[in-house]
Amino acid sequence: MSLFFRPLFEKESATYTYLLADLQTKEAVIIDPVDTTKQRDIALLEELGLDLNYIIETHIHADHITSSCPLKQKFTHAKIVIGAANATSCADILIKDGNTLNFGTHTITAIATPGHTIGCMSFVCGNKVFTGDALLIRSCGRCDFQGGSAETLFTSIKRLFTLPDTTYVYPAHDYNGRICSSIWEEKVFNTMIGGGVKKTEFVHRVNAMKLSLPAKIHVAVPANQVCGAKIIGE
Numbered sequence: 001m002s003l004f005f006r007p008l009f010e011k012e013s014a015t016y017t018y019l020l021a022d023l024q025t026k027e028a029v030i031i032d033p034v035d036t037t038k039q040r041d042i043a044l045l046e047e048l049g050l051d052l053n054y055i056i057e058t059h060i061h062a063d064h065i066t067s068s069c070p071l072k073q074k075f076t077h078a079k080i081v082i083g084a085a086n087a088t089s090c091a092d093i094l095i096k097d098g099n100t101l102n103f104g105t106h107t108i109t110a111i112a113t114p115g116h117t118i119g120c121m122s123f124v125c126g127n128k129v130f131t132g133d134a135l136l137i138r139s140c141g142r143c144d145f146q147g148g149s150a151e152t153l154f155t156s157i158k159r160l161f162t163l164p165d166t167t168y169v170y171p172a173h174d175y176n177g178r179i180c181s182s183i184w185e186e187k188v189f190n191t192m193i194g195g196g197v198k199k200t201e202f203v204h205r206v207n208a209m210k211l212s213l214p215a216k217i218h219v220a221v222p223a224n225q226v227c228g229a230k231i232i233g234e
């Protein structure tokens, strides 16, 4: 059965949530769900008659609170998945580079892509890669908190660039209305690392970002370290 795939958007933090499923077995996976859109996501899962196997976090987000725990309360045997390098007490699976997750006839493979944070993971499913905040469309994640490192991110993105050029890139955010890209486009046109930019120049560019802290960081990070458990009952 072909892969069911649906990008979903949360406009306040410009976050993409991705729903993937095998329509024959009804097994589903959700990547980076957001607390404020959890009712929308639950309604879609119920409408389609899907059962949630895995709730995947690409990393501990700083700009929004996850709905992992509330979703798990609804879909009780779903497993919360997050990179093993993260400081978290709530995950069912601490996933490592090369580990796989199956739903129906489909497989997701984890790739460790630290740099934006120390625990960032990307996930490959067929011709798609979910890059979290490691590789963004024409940009990349900031590296100035949560163990971030521009040097490490350079290596991680270069590793993503070894995927086939035709691989579709689905990031955790886009602030300019774009939905997806491809590895080829980002290798050539990414404004931070595309066109063969050297590591020293990439590090200079990342460290020159000078962004203000996300407004919710002091609430979001502690909440996400417990998979959004603090918002249960809201």
Ligand SMILES: [Fe+2]
Pocket (backbone or CB within 6 Å): 059, 060, 061, 062, 063, 116, 133, 141
């Ligand atoms: Fe992030």
